[in-house]
Amino acid sequence: MNSKTQPDPALQRLLDGDHDDPFAVLGPHEIDGLRHVTCFDPGAHEMAAVVAGVRHPLDPVPGAPGVFRGPVPGDLEYHLRGSANGHVWEMEDPYRFGPVLGDLDEYLLGEGSHLRMWEVMGAHPRSHDGVFGTHFAVWAPNARRVSVVGDFNGWDGRRHPMRRRGATGVWEMFLPGVAEGAFYRYEIKGPDGRIQPRKADPFGFGSEHPPANASIVRDITGYGWSDDDWMTSRAAAHDPKAPISIYEVHLPSWRRKDWGRPISYVEAAEELVAYVRDMGFTHIELMPVSEYPFDGSWGYQPIGLYAPTIRHGLPHEFRDLINAAHRAGLGVLLDWVPGHFPSDAHGLGRFDGTALYEHADPREGFHHDWNTLIYNYGRREVSNFLTANALYWLEEYHADGLRVDAVASMLYRDYSRPAGEWVPNKDGGRENYEAIAVLQRMNVESYGQHAGIMTVAEESTAFPGVSRPVDAGGLGFGFKWNMGWMNDTLEYMRKDPLYRSFHHHQMTFGLHYAYTENFILPISHDEVVHGKGSMLGKMPGDRWEKFANLRAYYGFMWGHPGKKLLFMGQEFAQVHEWNHDAQIDWGCLADPSHAGMQHLVRDLNRLYREEPALHRLDADPAGFAWIEGGDTHNSVFSWIRRGAEGDPQVAVICNFTPRAHHGYRIGLPAAGRWREALNTDAALYGGDNRGNFGAVEAKPGASHGQPAMAEVTLPPLSVIYLVQDDA
Structure with missing residues (x-):
């Protein structure tokens, strides 16, 4: 290639897939007071910018196959019309659109405090400057270049390199015409100049059926929930007393x-x-x-x-x-699952060519039990990614809690x-x-932003x-x-x-x-x-x-x-x-x-x-009292469950031997009728129907530290529940 056909260095960087600011080269730029448009379409033989129905041919750039450039008068919006071998197509120029992420989003992302990250990261079908398409955003701070590739551009990483957003390490791009159902990945050139395996979107809302693994653009907005009654009352269902x-x-x-x-x-x-x-x-x-x-x-x-x-x-x-x-x-x-993630090539591992989501040191970043990678919990962006993910399931899917x-x-x-x-x-x-701090943050934010949920460890x-x-x-x-x-x-x-x-x-x-x-x-x-x-x-x-x-x-x-x-x-x-x-x-x-x-x-x-009595004081020692916890000879356990004042008490008696006990004495907290509310030996459950004919009568008289006593039949290998009938 001689000097007459050598493109300018910025354009050569673009062709080499090394330009981290493609918007500085592609799209509309003013030259000597006149708008000029540069575009790249390796499949085109001819290209024009069309303004209000008027075609303005763009010239091929010598030494830069697929690159076209030329003046486009005025300041009205334009679209591109390409042709090759008799085939003509029209498209919006993605490089004429400005950023979607705002300054506040960028600040919060950089600070690691954007708790609704999923609303700005990933792939979002939307209108931008009056044109419908999809906005893509991904975090890859150490990459030399990031491109969106998909079925809409022939999976060609040269076609749609993204815009780097300042010091946050986020790359973004609006692709007009890309709609829900499009398949996509990110093609990333790492800091060493090598292209990484194509990555699924860490914030993608949809995926192909495994083992295929491309991300799919999904519009998750606009669902018509009809669960208001539950959502406004669920706190009572998650109380430790429930x-x-x-x-x-x-x-x-x-x-x-x-x-x-x-x-x-x-x-x-x-x-x-x-x-x-x-x-x-x-x-x-x-x-x-x-x-x-x-x-x-x-x-x-x-x-x-x-x-x-x-x-x-x-x-x-x-x-x-x-x-x-x-x-x-x-x-x-x-x-x-915030504890680890698999090392599959399309996943988070060495996402931008470096240990980004995981620790670089395998002593901190690799699980030998599961052959998986461990998140770098001390990195603010990773903490934000995980905390926001917990909130995402609670917010977008009305989940009642996370285990x-x-x-x-x-x-x-x-x-x-x-x-x-x-x-x-x-x-x-x-x-x-660091991991403890992430768990604490997740719980504080989850309970703080979503009333009535429950988290379980x-x-x-x-x-x-x-x-x-x-x-x-x-x-x-x-x-x-x-x-x-x-x-x-x-x-x-x-x-x-x-x-x-x-x-x-x-x-x-x-x-x-x-x-x-x-x-x-x-x-x-x-x-x-x-x-x-x-x-x-x-x-x-x-x-x-x-x-x-x-x-x-x-x-x-x-x-x-x-x-x-x-x-x-x-x-x-x-x-x-x-x-x-x-x-x-x-x-x-x-x-x-x-x-x-x-x-x-x-x-x-x-x-x-x-x-x-069986649930209200589950987490309170006042809700439990042994009747007999030490009958080792008979392998019998018996206890009282209590609720609030006025709730009927429940006696639970367990026989873990294969022999029946007749006339087995237990203490009870009150004299009177105790209903046999459940007997695991009932024929209905597959047992032999041995028991207490529906109830036992407790008589005054101290036993097992209780003021009343009753003699009960304990079928072999069984548990019976006695409920105080006249509380």
């Missing part, structure tokens, strides 16, 4: 349709909502719905944090599911790391101050104050999963009843710390995978004993202080371990034993909701 019974759901495997496809959001809005309401649960908890590439991660390795997974439908259809749940009086909790996954992995720098392979905090300790250690307010030194969650209770009690239940007397403490130990947090008792998906078997499979004994043991365990759980959570399929004692690639074992319900278990869970939920 009955909270959660049905945990992996939507792809809850119910399959049409030769195995997952249920859609719209179908779930009818079928799942109706089922959960009929079963008496108060909440649905959905395992992660943020877009994720690998089915086997169950959603816990998300890439599209702002996109409801396309596996079940579109964003508005996901809203249909939540709207339907609210209209049925059910809350919806979403599992949220935060793997909190322990965030709290400790040495989580699952051998000595020497982790970096201490500034004080030399193991606590991850899956936290498996004794970290103090998880469900205590931030201003009192806590993490600010509303509730915490009681993993210790779950592990201890399941370990007890696995044992042959012959040996349970030696492990009695495993059922009572949880009461020593039951009021240190606002606890949820979780029987989650984690207990029925990876060779652990189903809940029924964990129980010892023959078939009858397995069912009786599981019925008794559920009776124990629903009578114990703490909110309840049960994973799908366990409500009817699914036989097989959970398989994420198939629906749960609905066929079990043809067997009366399984149908009886389902009936029991439905009745436990009903009793739990109807009797204030």
Whole structure:
């Protein structure tokens, strides 16, 4: 190329894909008092700017294939008309449009305090200067060039390089004519000059069906919610004094349709909502719905944090599911994963050619357990990204709360790391101050901006104050999963009843710390995978004993202080371990034993909701008193649950041996009739109908530290609930 055909250096940088300010070269610019237009279209042989129907030819620039330039008189708006091989097309020039992001947006983004980031980042269909198109914005501060590529420009990174916005590291561009449904990614040239793998939009609202992974432009505005009654009253449903019974759901495997496809959001809005309401649960908890590439991660390795997974439908259809749940009086909790993200090439890893969202040091930035990357929580933009994401699901989808996954992995720098392979905090300790600050910020902003929501921590250690307010030194969650209770009690239940007397403490130990947090008792998906078997499979004994043991365990759980959570399929004692690639074992319900278990869970939920003593003081030691917690010989546990003054008290008596106890004496807080409100040995549930003929009569006389006493029949492997009838 000789000097006569060599383009100017700025134009050469553009052609080389190295120009970080393409608007300085392309679009309209004044030269000697006259507007000149420069455009780039590598497919065009000829190009013209059209103003008010008048065509103004643009000349090809020597040495710059596809670049055209020429004067365009006046200041009226123009559009471009290209042609090649007899084909003619018209288009708006994206480089004639000014920025969309305002100064305030730029300031807040730079400060890390833009709590509605999703409204300005990502891809938004909109009108700009009277023209409809899509505005794109992405954070890539260390990039030499960022382009939007998609089905609208032949995935050619030369076509639409973006505008860099100051020191924030945000790049933006308005592309006229690009509408909802367009496929796109970002093509990024890193600081070393190498083009990165094409990246999905971190703020994208939609994605292709996996394993394809392009982002898709989705308009998430304009949904017609009809859940005002729920939204204005839901605070009462999330109070620690309220009955909270959660049905945990992996939507792809809850119910399959049409030769195995997952249920859609719209179908779930009818079928799942109706089922959960009929079963008496108060909440649905959905395992992660943020877009994720690998089915086997169950959603816990998300890439599209702002996109409801396309596996079940579109964003508005996901809203249909939540709207339907609210209209049925059910809350919806979403599992949220701020602890890590996968290293897939199209994801956040080395997004702009550097460790941007993650720590560069693998001792801080890599999870060996999951082969995933850890967010750099100390970076203000990353903290903003995560906090805004939590608010996004609460705001845009009316989620009633977030259950935060793997909190322990965030709290400790040495989580699952051998000595020497982790970096201490500034004080030399193991606590991850930056991650703690992110969790606290998320909780403060979530509760502050969305009245009546609840946040839940899956936290498996004794970290103090998880469900205590931030201003009192806590993490600010509303509730915490009681993993210790779950592990201890399941370990007890696995044992042959012959040996349970030696492990009695495993059922009572949880009461020593039951009021240190606002606890949820979780029987989650984690207990029925990876060779652990189903809940029924964990129980010892023959078939009858397995069912009786599981019925008794559920009776124990629903009578114990703490909110309840049960994973799908366990409500009817699914036989097989959970398989994420198939629906749960609905066929079990043809067997009366399984149908009886389902009936029991439905009745436990009903009793739990109807009797204030079973939920009102869940987080208050005044709501619980042992009758007998030390009968190791008989493996019997009995206690009183209390509500507010005037609420009927409830006695819960558990027999974890396969022999019946007749005339078993218990103390009760009042003489009179105590109604047998539930007996897990009832024939309706698959038992043998042994019990107390509907009631027991308590007589005056001290026993077990109580002023009255009664003699009861305890069927084998059973739990009975006695409700004070004349309170």
